[in-house]
Amino acid sequence: MKYFFFLTFFILNIIAGESHAQERHATLEIFASQKEASAGNTFYIAIRQNIDDEWHTYWQNAGDSGEPMSIEWITQDGVTISDLRFPTPKEIRYDPLVNYGFEGRPIYLQTVTVDEDFKDDAITLQGDAFWLICKEICIPEMQTISLTIPVGANRETTNSSIFVQAKNNMPQEKDWPARLEKKGNTAFLTVSVPEDVRNNFQTVEVYPYDWGVMKTAETAVTDIRDNGEVVISKTAEDRDFAELVEPQFVLKTEAGAYVVKAGTGGAADVVAASSVPFLVIIIFAFIGGIILNLMPCVFPILSMKALSLVKLSGQERRHAQASGIGYTVGIVASFVAIALLLIGLKAAGASIGWGFQLQNPYVVAILATLLFVIALNLAGLFEISSRFVNLGARFTRGNDVKSSFFTGVLACMVATPCSAPFMASAIGYALTQTMIIAIIVFIILGLGLAFPYLILCFIPKVQKILPKPGPWMQSFRQFLAFPMMASAIWLVWVLSRQAGDMAVLYILALFLTITFIIWLYRRSVKRSVKSIIAAVMIAILIVYAPLLSKGDAPAHEAFTQARLQTALEENPDRPVFVNMTASWCITCLVNERTTLSQASVTQTFEDYNVLYMKGDWTNKNQEITQYLESFQRNGVPLYVFYNKADENGRRPEPQILPQILTPAQVIGIVKGETP
Amino acid sequence: MKIFLMTAMAIILSVNIAIAAPQIGQPAPDFTGTDTFGMSHRLSDYIGKTVVLEWTNTECPYVGKHYSTGNMQAMQKAAAAKGIIWLTIASSAEGKQGYTTPEQANEYIKANNAQATARILDPSGEIGGLYEAKTTPHMFVINPEGLLVYEGAIDDDPKFKKDGMRGARNYVIAALRAIDAGQPVEVTQTQPYGCSVKY
Structure with missing residues (x-):
């Protein structure tokens, strides 16, 4: 009742x-x-x-x-x-x-x-x-x-x-052999996909029919192996897989969507599968770290450290080794700190990728100022006391380990604006992995960055290659101020795109003020007078710091997911070229100069009626981050070409272009000549 | 250097906390929440008693299904009679569906004759995040030793429609009975159903 x-x-x-x-x-x-x-x-x-x-x-x-x-x-x-x-x-x-x-x-x-x-x-x-x-x-x-x-x-x-x-x-039902395994807290779905299908996709979104199999919020990692197996891994839920009866999955790829039925067993194979790309990534990370030494912002620092070795007598070699270790620890610790920051922000739900640090105008301003001050130092305006950072002017005994540590930290900081080619792919990979793997990748990057100096410190034979000390060292040091200054100029320009002309005015005024204060401190004026003047100037700078925050958005042809979708669906006969770029991405800008703005390319776009969409990732943009992620990318540049629809009214899967473009290649893809 | 290491440790620890999901058979994550009367409740103070956590959203139709039929209140009343602590938790963020002021929540309690020990307001989503509460209602049962013994749906009728409650197998009641009888809980984890928690 x-x-x-x-x-x-x-x-x-x-x-x-x-x-x-x-x-x-x-x-x-x-x-x-x-x-x-x-x-x-x-x-x-x-x-x-x-x-x-x-x-x-x-x-x-x-x-x-x-x-x-x-x-x-x-x-x-x-x-x-x-x-x-x-x-x-x-x-x-x-x-x-x-x-x-x-x-x-x-x-x-x-x-x-x-x-x-x-x-x-x-x-x-x-x-x-x-x-x-x-x-x-x-x-x-x-x-x-x-x-x-x-x-x-x-x-x-x-x-x-x-x-x-x-x-x-509808997803197409396939009887492709598949198995599901849990290794640690990762679920691995291994599917044998026939070659003709496998060649037509790069990424897989996986949708389990059962609850409690894979964490929904994580991004799946796809590994397409030479033996024909596609291994999709994603963080597992804690449900016991043995409970599952013939678990089914939808695999959504660029080539189409498929339903597969999986068995649950045989774990051994999977371990090897995931460790192979991991090794490759480790090697990439290491090479990327080494290449970083040649970047204009890092090269002067390495050079100054190397110069300090030139002056050493035989007995001081021990100090050299200690310094090498200090420098390495400083770099690795900084990279780990960056990794933890990235992972922490990601765990907190921020949608970020590598380069995120340059999306904040304040960080850009601080880095630009840092590069500028280092340039002044190299040029000889002033000497930094060796308490914290030793750029090699002197090699003091008591402090060499500590100062080398901070030089390492400095090297890492000035390295952040320049990511080497191999580095980007390693970091992109790291961010989709578990915390431990991500940290390992960052540590290897740091070791790569520290490696050349470490070799110099530990192998006396290599030291002999270094030229004899002499007056040339002073000139060389002064010369190194120029790449530093160039890097600073570049960051000021990034800032101008990011936060507008007032920010440029501000940063230049900041440079002027800092130069003046450094000059002032080297005059024989009363200390109290110096301090008051400096304090007033710094106070004024702090008051005006909000000038750095973003002004009006720069005008550009904007990408939005909605606009892309409309263009793809409502205008199937019009190809679409998507360019994801950012002002701080040198590769992107080079590509735009050397390829995308070339007359031959623009003419081809016109001839084939290509819709050219540009996404500007200079500032944080959730939609673009998600778009990048949908192609398993964590950074720019990304170039995607959607060809026009075929007779059946379906567009072929989008083509991803390499990160370094040539006009011939872009024209080829638009004309449909390149596979 | 020391400061740097300590900062790094702090970051590692905080990341770990954010990642650790509650596990069946493991100690339930401790929390302190404030109820609609401004009283604070700390989970670890209830060691020795069985605790039920019920995620709620006053405007979610699936919550409405269990309250409009009196099903939830009946469970709460039976639990209270057995000395079980029943904490209803609302993790809706301010401005989202299901967010209430303490006064509005008390009106709701009165109008629906809710019988929970307390209704905790968690607009920051902190407790919800700690338990990875996904839906309303999402139920958790913690035994007197403080271990999580059940997590998931209230029953096996995940549909809003139907007069399901009578025929449905109620997992929470089953878990509470097992604890009472000193037996292991048979079904420890199911897929929670309902509206998403409006974090």
Whole structure:
């Protein structure tokens, strides 16, 4: 009785809720694949859910929350309706939670089978559909749908465009051998994909049909191996995989979406699979670190450290070794600190990649000032006391380890604006890995950076290569001020793009003030007078520091996900070229000068009616970060070309261009000559 | 150098804390929360008692399903009779659905005759993050030793519709009975259902 009361109350509540819901956020339409049907016949019905903008419904595994659509059919005797088939889902992020579902107009499919002994005049399908629809808030909605198909011999198909579209959006079922394993807290899905398919994709999004298999919020890492296996790894949920019966997954790739069924066993193979690319990455990281030494911002520091060795007598070699170790520890510690900062920010939900530090104008200003001051020092305006940083002018005994440590920290700081080519891919990889692996990659980078100096310190034979000390050293040191100054100029320009002309005025005034204060301190004026003047000037600078924050956004042809989507869908005959760039990305700018602004390339774009979209990642931009991530990238440049649609109205998978462009290559891809 | 190392350690520790998800059979993460009457509740003060955590959102239809039918209140009342601590936690951020002031929450409690020991307001999402609470309702059961013994859905009827409560298998009640009888909890983890927590 009590239950009856509650039940009535509950039903009344639903009805009341229904009548209050003046505004529905999704409506269903139902279509049959045939004009008529008869006994013994099987046909399809398609249910299209027309979802309001910004709202979403759920896939059969809804992810962290939500409820998929269900339909309760009231069927006639002799008519059976299969389970609801869902189209390929997409990730819908509400940080920190991620759902799997649909936006726009998903089409669901069901199969209707009419028994051999069916006798009625018409097939009437009626069902109560129920779904949850969300946009921050969630609303349950329901709708009764019905469809009547006359019984007859006319099996002519109808609504073919709906069914073609539905089929295209359904993941294709494949019997590719697959297995699922858990190693530590990582889930590995290994799939043997036939070569013709495998060659057509680079990245895989994975959607498990079961709950509790993979952490929704993590990004999957795809490893396409030479032996034909595709290994997809993602942080595992703590559910016991042994509970799973034939776990199924949707693999969404550039080539299409596929359903695979996995067994669960045999873990040994997977370890080797993941360790191979890891080794390669470690080597890349090390080479990247070494190359970093040649960058204009780091090279002077290494040179000064090397010069200090020239002056050493045989007995002081021990100090050289200690200094080498101090320098290495300083660099590695700084890299680990950067790694922890990155990981911490990522864990806190920030959407960042390498280069993030240059997205903040204050950091850019500090780095520019640092480079400028080092340049002044190298030029000989002043000497830094060796308490903290020894740029090699002197080699004091007591402090050499400590000063070398801070020189290492300094080297790392000035290195941050210049990332070497190999470094970017190593860092990109590191950020998608577990914390331990990420830190290892950063440590190796640091070791690479420290390596040349370490060799100099430890191998006397190498030291002999260094030229004899002499007056040339002073000239060389002064010369090194120029690359430093050049780096500072570049950062000032980055700042001008980032925060506008007032920021440039500010940073130049800052340079002037600092130079003046340094000059002042070297005059024989009373100490108190010096301090007062310096304090006043610094106070004024601090008051005006907000000039560094962003002014008006610089004008550029803007990328937005929505605009790209519209361009891709509504204008299938128009190719799209996406250029993800940033003012602080030297490679990007070089590419724009040498390739993208070349007459031959612009002419080709014009001839082929290419839509050229540019995403500016100079400042933080969530949408661009996500776009980069969708191509497994963590930094710019990224160039993607979407060719026009083929006869079937489907665009081929987007092509990713290399990070260093040539006009011939871009023209080739646009003309369709390059594979 | 010392300061640097200490800072690095602090960062490592804080990252670890952020990553550590609550695990079945492990000590439940400790927290201190403030209820709608301004009283503070620390989980570790309830060692020796069974504790139920219920994530809620007053406007979520799935929470509504359990409150409008009286199902949740009945469970809370039965738990109270057994000396079980029942903490309802609202992690909706200010401005998001389900955020309430203490006064609004008390009105809701009164109107719905909710029987929980306390309703903790967690608009910063700190406790929600600690437990990785995903949905409303998302339920956690902690035994008198302070170990997490159940995490997931309230029952096996994840649909909003239907008069499911009668036939549904209630995992929370099953876990509480097992603790009471000194038996191991049979189903320790299920997929929570409902609306997402509005962090």
